Amino acid sequence: MNKRYPSIQSMNAFLQAVRTGSFTRAARQLNLTHSAISQQIRTLEDFIGQPLFLRDGSGVKLTDAGQLFAQILPDGLAQVDRALSSVRNRPVAQKLNLDVDGELAPRWFNARLPQLLNALCGYEVTLMSSLHADRVSLERVDLSLRYGYGDWRDCDMDLLCRDIVTPVAAPSLLASLGLKPPLSPEALLAMPLLGYSRRSWIPWLEAAGQEAREPATAMIFDNVANLLDAAEAGMGVALARGLLCHDALVGGRLVRLTDTVIRAHYNLYAVWPRGQGEKVAPVVAGLRALVADCQEETE
Numbered sequence: 001m002n003k004r005y006p007s008i009q010s011m012n013a014f015l016q017a018v019r020t021g022s023f024t025r026a027a028r029q030l031n032l033t034h035s036a037i038s039q040q041i042r043t044l045e046d047f048i049g050q051p052l053f054l055r056d057g058s059g060v061k062l063t064d065a066g067q068l069f070a071q072i073l074p075d076g077l078a079q080v081d082r083a084l085s086s087v088r089n090r091p092v093a094q095k096l097n098l099d100v101d102g103e104l105a106p107r108w109f110n111a112r113l114p115q116l117l118n119a120l121c122g123y124e125v126t127l128m129s130s131l132h133a134d135r136v137s138l139e140r141v142d143l144s145l146r147y148g149y150g151d152w153r154d155c156d157m158d159l160l161c162r163d164i165v166t167p168v169a170a171p172s173l174l175a176s177l178g179l180k181p182p183l184s185p186e187a188l189l190a191m192p193l194l195g196y197s198r199r200s201w202i203p204w205l206e207a208a209g210q211e212a213r214e215p216a217t218a219m220i221f222d223n224v225a226n227l228l229d230a231a232e233a234g235m236g237v238a239l240a241r242g243l244l245c246h247d248a249l250v251g252g253r254l255v256r257l258t259d260t261v262i263r264a265h266y267n268l269y270a271v272w273p274r275g276q277g278e279k280v281a282p283v284v285a286g287l288r289a290l291v292a293d294c295q296e297e298t299e
Contacts, residue, residue, distance in 0.1 A: 006047045008080070011073060013040040014052060018070045021060050096283065097126045099144040103224040104268070105129040107244040109145065112290050119286040143280045144271045145287070157271045158284050161291045163264040164242045165204065168254040173234040183257045185210050192236035195220035196227050204239055208260045228254070243268065246294045 016026035017037065027037040045051050052066035062070060100109050105127075117125065128141065150157060167188055174180065179187065185208040193201070195217035202212045218236045221227040224244055231238035232253045238245075240254075241264055248254040268291070270284045 004047075006044050007040075008077070010040040010044040010047075011077065013037050014044055015070070015073060015077070017041065017053070017060055018062065018066075023060065094123050094279070095126070096120075096123050096143065096280075097128065097141045098283070099128045099141040099146075101145055101147055101268075102129050103244065104145060104147070106225045107228060108246060108294075111247060115290060116283075116286050119289075120282060123283075139273060142272060142276060143283055146269055146271055148266050148269060150267075150269055152269075152271050154274065155271050156274050156277055157269045158288070159267060160270055160284075160288055161243055161268040161295070163267055164261045165199070165239055165264050166242060166261040167204065167237050167257045168228075168231060168240050168245050168249065169237045169257055170232050170234040170253065171255055173236070174255065174257075176234070181255055181257050182259050185258065185260070188237060188257055189215060192218040194218060194227055194230055194236040194238045196224065196239065197222040199239060201239055203262050203265075204260065207262045208258070243291065243294060 013026060013030065013032075016029050017023055020026050020029060023037045023041075024034050027034045030037070041052065045053075048065070048069070050065050051063050052069060054061040054063055113127075117123075145160075146152075150159060169191065173191070177191065179191075185205070189210070193215055195201070197220055201215055205215070206212050219230065221230065224241070227238050228240060228245055228248060230236070231240070232248060237257065238254075242261075245254055249256065270280070270287060272280045272284075
């Protein structure tokens with residue numbers, strides 16, 4: 001149900017009469033006639049359903065209802081002023097709810113937030129990041145960065161990155177074993193290996209000419225961020241997606257161990273609800289540029 005409210009002018013007239021103690025002085029302050037002030041206050045009283053002033057010829061006196069109204073009304077009008085000033089003659093930021101894969105966020109995306117926000121003047125971004133099992137529905141966000149096969153239904157999408165998968169390890173682990181890359185597949189398999197619950201070593205082993213049998217691993221992780229943290233700590237060799245280990249490779253915290261790489265089975269997509277393409281286009285363009293910079297650095 002739509003609520004009705006009295007006019008701002010009538011409420012201002014009421015408050016001015018309270019402050020000055022006179023309808024006449026209130027009219028003078030507001031550049032109105034005495035009759036105009038009286039009419040506005042009468043209209044306000046009709047709306048409220050009871051008198052706000054006692055009219056006995058001895059000046060302005062408030063009724064009990066008038067006193068209560070005079071105590072509360074200024075706070076309400078102050079909120080109206082704040083609401084108006086927040087949008088009057090100033091650009092309003094376009095809100096954007098952005099959902100980022102929970103493994104991509106700590107290993108790549110978060111470090112590039114300043115660059116992305118600089119390219120998105122006028123956007124107010126709300127960032128959500130959740131793991132695969134807890135992913136928010138695509139209908140609840142404006143744009144989602146997701147790894148997959150590009151088969152989301154009832155959505156529009158853009159492939160941001162065709163990635164590779166390659167073995168990496170910490171320089172400290174190589175030094176402790178007296179090894180220098182590039183390594184032969186046999187030398188790599190003699191090192192402690194780390195497993196990831198959603199990726200098998202078998203496709204890489206086949207590409208390297210090795211037996212297609214899952215190797216023993218020192219530890220298995222269900223989160224890439226934790227997997228790569230363990231690799232950086234020297235715990236073993238991780239089979240990692242190029243984009244997610246990019247910063248660690250550039251920073252020297254990890255190194256590639258062989259020249260054998262395989263193409264990722266699923267890749268990074270920007271996904272958004274249909275009909276929202278114009279709204280998210282600048283964001284998608286900014287993300288595509290950030291991904292391209294990383295790929296150029298490692299080519």
